[in-house]
Every structure is written in structure tokens, then in C-alpha cells.
Amino acid sequence: MxxxxxxxxxxxxxxxxxxxxxxxxxxxxxxxxxxxxxxxxxxxxxxxxxxxxxxxxxxxxxxxxxxxxxxxxxxxxxxxxxxxxxxxxxxxxxxxxxxxxxxxxxxxxxxxxxxxxxxxxxxxxxxxxxxxxxxxxxxxxxxxxxxxxxxxxxxxxxxxxxxxxxxxxxxxxxxxxxxxxxxxxxxxxxxxxxxxxxxxxxxxxxxxxxxxxxxxxxLRRSIGGDVVVLETGDTKSLAQRIEERFSVEPTVMDGQVRVEIPNGHRFIAEVMEAFPGTIESVSLHKPTLEDVFVRETGASIE
Structure with a gap:
């Protein structure tokens, strides 16, 4: 049409x-x-x-x-x-x-x-x-x-x-x-x-x-896992350390480090253990269209 x-x-x-x-x-x-x-x-x-x-x-x-x-x-x-x-x-x-x-x-x-x-x-x-x-x-x-x-x-x-x-x-x-x-x-x-x-x-x-x-x-399934959002005082440093330690590619945006990864609950336990005292807050959610947009552009829709 x-x-x-x-x-x-x-x-x-x-x-x-x-x-x-x-x-x-x-x-x-x-x-x-x-x-x-x-x-x-x-x-x-x-x-x-x-x-x-x-x-x-x-x-x-x-x-x-x-x-x-x-x-x-x-x-x-x-x-x-x-x-x-x-x-x-x-x-x-x-x-x-x-x-x-x-x-x-x-x-x-x-x-x-x-x-x-x-x-x-x-x-x-x-x-x-x-x-x-x-x-x-x-x-x-x-x-x-x-x-x-x-x-x-x-x-x-x-x-x-x-x-x-x-x-x-x-x-x-x-x-x-x-x-x-x-x-x-x-x-x-x-x-x-x-x-x-x-x-x-x-x-x-x-x-x-x-x-x-x-x-x-x-589009949501293209994420291929969960989305973990981490807040810390030095996002760039944490993102680099996560990439080196876990062989993933975090996204830094709006003062947060976002990681797309299967079995996000397990990753949270591992990252908290790997970097004690570094992470101020953490959340996990299933992929949304916003997450797809962030992955493709590094920017937010809003």
C-alpha cells in the first residue's frame, strides 16, 4: 500500500x-x-x-x-x-x-x-x-x-x-x-x-x-538477552573494566553504564563481586524498543 x-x-x-x-x-x-x-x-x-x-x-x-x-x-x-x-x-x-x-x-x-x-x-x-x-x-x-x-x-x-x-x-x-x-x-x-x-x-x-x-x-528479541543498567561515579572507567573483564561492549549514556547480556541476574552477581564498592546502583529489565534504539545509536529516543 x-x-x-x-x-x-x-x-x-x-x-x-x-x-x-x-x-x-x-x-x-x-x-x-x-x-x-x-x-x-x-x-x-x-x-x-x-x-x-x-x-x-x-x-x-x-x-x-x-x-x-x-x-x-x-x-x-x-x-x-x-x-x-x-x-x-x-x-x-x-x-x-x-x-x-x-x-x-x-x-x-x-x-x-x-x-x-x-x-x-x-x-x-x-x-x-x-x-x-x-x-x-x-x-x-x-x-x-x-x-x-x-x-x-x-x-x-x-x-x-x-x-x-x-x-x-x-x-x-x-x-x-x-x-x-x-x-x-x-x-x-x-x-x-x-x-x-x-x-x-x-x-x-x-x-x-x-x-x-x-x-x-x-526488534526486542534482537537484543538477545537482558539489559543491565549500572550507576557509578566514573562510568567510562567502569565500562572499560567491564569490557576487559567480561568481553562485552557496554554503552555509556546519561551517567549510566548499560550492558546487554544473557542471564543478566548472573552477570549482576559477577560484576558486583568483580568490582566491590564501585557500583552505586544496579537494575535489570527485559529489552524495550528504547534499548534497541540505544544500541543502534548510542542515544535516547526521549
Whole structure:
């Protein structure tokens, strides 16, 4: 449904995207995970036909985003990070105005508005002014707007930013229902690990490059063991001593030494015995997407 091939974009001398390639299957929820400035927004703008790439090609529903932007827009609904609702209007008034932009009217528009509001749990809010709605409900109205022309693909840019955890989970449930009930293919950008974990597949972006891609489970399993985090007064010295003693490659970040290793509980006992009085605190956890990102980049997503 989406094919991105060798996509590169430059702002003057700065490379925002470098040779990015991936594919999204019909009906998938696909994520672009990375920190701010990693290239997600540039890629999103290209896919939503707001920007032309410097090099490479992107196809949505078989149409080239550069050569056939009007055809792409017919098949794509877009939810931008910045809200586009008129707060002085009701939910249904916002939807009606958006429908008119797509040339919809009469019974067809009323039916599509009803269906979108029902799918997103907004039927009982149709007469409410947008200014009275919570952030989570406003996001759902934005999605309803994007669905009125019945797109095959929904692009969502940092849609859960600013929402509390409960509202994020609620939004994720409604997004999943769109995939299951409408067969919509969804591509979303995020820097939130919880949101990325709910995707079928994702790519990790850093400084405009893909550093890893796969399902969340595949990416976590690529760590191949546990993650041990050590705190000490001299992280560089401890990391070097651990590397020499245990033949592993620790990562030093944010005043901590991180070690990926099988049987982490055994390693903790061994490292505490090897360097008594050196380690101030220690923790162990199963791999997360953050750990994958740290391993590939030496930096944090946050």
C-alpha cells in the first residue's frame, strides 16, 4: 500500500532524510519511531504531498506522491500534529465543513459523518462545541475528519502528543478499530514507546536514517538477552573494566553504564563481586524498543 524507495531530502546542506526505504502492507499499522529531529516530520510531509523529496520515490496506493499528488490525496487521510479544528463550532459542524471541501453534501455526507462519529465513539458528542472537548476527544474528531472521503491510508503525525496515558490508550483502541472495521492502512509517527509497541511493524529513525526495522517483538528479541543498567561515579572507567573483564561492549549514556547480556541476574552477581564498592546502583529489565534504539545509536529516543 505504501512503498518508499531510497528517499533522500536535504534542506540546503543539511540532510534530513538519507536513503530511506520501507514498505507498508495493506491493513497494517506501521510506525515511524524516533526522537524529534530524527526525520519523521520530513518523511510525513513528503508522504502527505506537502513536500517533494530531493531524491528517491514514494508510492501510495500505486501513485507517486511527487508526480500524482492529487491522486494520492484522494486515497489518503491526514491527521497533523497541530490541530485544525474550529473550536467555536460543534463536532458535526467541523465534520460538515470538511466534507464540503471534499465535494460531499446531502445524504451522502450525513451518512459518512454518522459512520465516522460512530466508529470513533463521538455520536453522543456531535452537538458539543469543540472547545469543550478534552484533548483525546479532539484527536478523535480530527481522525473522523480525515476519514470522510473514505481513504485507503491514514497518516497520523504524533497524534497522541500531549495526551495523558489513559487518553493515549483510548486513542489506540479507536485506531485499532479502524484497521479492523474499515480495513484502513495506518502509518503513524511517534516518539512514544507505548504507542510504537502497538504497531504491527515499525522503523527506527535517527538523524534521517533507518537504524532498525521490524515488528516490536523482533526488534526486542534482537537484543538477545537482558539489559543491565549500572550507576557509578566514573562510568567510562567502569565500562572499560567491564569490557576487559567480561568481553562485552557496554554503552555509556546519561551517567549510566548499560550492558546487554544473557542471564543478566548472573552477570549482576559477577560484576558486583568483580568490582566491590564501585557500583552505586544496579537494575535489570527485559529489552524495550528504547534499548534497541540505544544500541543502534548510542542515544535516547526521549
Amino acid at each position: 505504501i512503498q518508499v524507495q531510497n528517499l533522500t531530502h536535504r534542506y540546503g546542506d543539511r540532510v534530513a532524510l538519507s536513503n530511506v526505504s520501507f514498505g507498508v502492507k495493506k491493513g497494517e499499522i506501521f510506525g515511524l519511531l524516533g526522537p524529534n529531529g530524527g526525520g519523521k516530520s520530513t518523511l510525513f510531509r513528503i508522504l502527505s504531498t506537502m513536500m517533494v523529496p530531493t531524491e528517491g520515490q514514494a508510492l501510495i496506493a500505486g501513485f507517486d506522491v511527487e508526480r500524482k499528488p492529487a491522486e494520492v490525496r484522494r486515497h489518503v487521510g491526514v491527521v497533523f500534529q497541530s490541530q485544525s479544528l474550529d473550536k467555536a463550532l460543534t463536532v458535526e459542524e467541523n465534520l460538515r465543513a470538511q466534507g464540503h471541501l471534499h465535494g460531499l453534501s446531502g445524504a451522502i455526507l450525513r451518512d459518512r459523518m454518522d459512520r465516522a462519529m460512530e466508529r470513533l465513539g463521538l455520536s453522543d458528542r456531535r452537538k458539543d462545541l469543540v472547545e469543550t472537548l478534552s484533548g483525546g476527544l479532539r484527536r478523535r474528531v480530527e481522525i473522523a475528519k480525515a476519514l470522510l472521503h473514505r481513504p485507503q491510508v491514514l497518516l497520523m503525525d504524533e497524534a497522541s502528543t500531549g495526551l495523558d496515558p489513559a487518553a493515549r490508550r483510548d486513542l489506540a483502541r479507536h485506531v485499532e478499530s479502524l484497521r479492523e472495521g474499515e480495513g484502513v492502512t495506518i502509518l503513524l509517527t511517534t516518539h512514544i514507546l507505548e504507542e510504537a509497541d502497538k504497531c504491527d511493524r515499525l522503523v527506527l529513525l535517527h538523524q534521517g536514517k533507518i537504524v532498525a526495522q521490524g515488528s516490536p517483538g523482533e
